[in-house]
Amino acid sequence: MDLRPSSENEHFLLSCFGGPYKGALYCLTLKAAVIIIAVIDIVLGALCFLELAFILLKQYYSEVDIVIGLHDLLDIVALFFALKGISGITKVDSLLLHPYSQYKTVELCFLIPLRLVKHIVFCEELGICGWGYFVFGIMIANLVSFFFAKTVWSAYIRLSNNETLMVMHGKEVVEMMQQQPRVLGIQPVYAVPGQTIIQTPVGQAVRPVV
Secondary structure (H helix, E strand, O other): OOOOOOOOOOOHHHHOOOOOOOOEOOOEOHHHHHHHHHHHHHHHHHHHHHHHHHHHOOOOOOHHHHHHHHHHHHHHHHHHHHHHHHHHHHOOOHHHHHHHHHHHHHHHHHHHHHHHHHHHHHHHHHOOOOHHHHHHHHHHHHHHHHHHHHHHHHHHHHHHOOOHHHHHHOHHHHHHHHHHHHHOOOOOEEEOOOOOHHHOOOOOOEEEOO
């Protein structure tokens, strides 16, 4: 199996912060992480669909409703891509996973400014202007969104480079398999003149002494 290092130039926004992940949170494989992220997107998408439906039932839309509706729309669209992402990661198909990876990156680009606009609108309409809390909250939210996007991207990049073992089982399994040839390597045995092959230990090569 080809275990070449993955390309780090597939997407500048993600690759400029380092190469593809080998796992997630030091305890999850990329496959498990992508499935968890996709399930979160599916649940959020379903909840946001109900919220957006409630907003659309109103006769008057405030600025708060519009901003919340746009945010909900991103999560609803993510639901459909997440379904495709689960199919791709379970079938170990990079082509099926690619649309989900692309959408998570696009979603990240929209979420960062949208969160800023959302706070400004809330400040003007509802008088909620805790900038200290907002800066901390938006930093955490953006870091989580970035982690989600890069995790899905990492799984796609590694599947594209035939690093299936890395995605499915993690770097520990890959490192163990790479070490096996050295551990189980053939040890040469130097045979003295007149020694027969049957006297040589089984599984070891015979190198006659000149």
